Amino acid sequence: MPAADTAGPDAGPATGPATGPDGASPRTVITFGTFDVLHVGHIRILKRAAELGDRLVVGVSADALNESKKGRAPVFSQDERVEIISSLKFVDEVFVEESLELKRDYIVEHRADVLAMGDDWKGRFDFVSDLCEVVYFPRTPSVSTTELIEHIANTA
Incomplete structure (x- = not known):
């Protein structure tokens, strides 16, 4: 499946866990991040990722x-x-990501249909597009964990 910038109608067959109430397999979305000093940008991207499927x-x-x-x-x-x-x-569901090199294994293990990431990673996960749809979301402008940490350190 080719990488995509947005979720399309031809997302392919679901390979997620047991069937849902309507008999179809739930569409599983997976994403990764540090999520240190959680902020509105994190919340927005996680909500958008959740909207792509039945399970995040x-x-x-x-x-x-x-x-x-x-x-x-x-x-x-x-x-x-x-x-x-x-x-x-x-x-x-939440798990600890031990290695960047294990993305393919995590996608298979969690039976993900979609990998959703911020567009600061654009193109870097296209190599998993044979396993699942790859979606890159635009980042929330002017929101950065690094900048927040620096701001807090400079005003303390």
């Missing part, structure tokens, strides 16, 4: 993964970030 699965970056890719420890621990994301009513 979120991979939260492990502390070690965050440190290796961003060069700093997260403000909130992975357990705290998992708890925060789990508390959102539109999120159905």
Whole structure:
């Protein structure tokens, strides 16, 4: 299936978990992120991802993964970030993402029909388009975790 910028009507057959009440398989959407210092941009992208299917699965970056890719420890621990994301009513399942290289494995394991990511990752996950539809959402303008952390540090 080709990568897409928006969810299209030809998303292909669902490969998600057990059938829903109407007999069709639920459409599972998966997304990934650090979600450190949760803000409105995170909420908006998660809500948009949830709207693409019946079930939203979120991979939260492990502390070690965050440190290796961003060069700093997260403000909130992975357990705290998992708890925060789990508390959102539109999120159905949360797991800890241990490695960026395991995206294909996570998609297969969670039987995802759609991978939804922010467009700051545009094109970087097209390699999984043979497994699921790939959707990139525009980021919320002027909202950045890094900028929030810097602002807090500079005003403290």
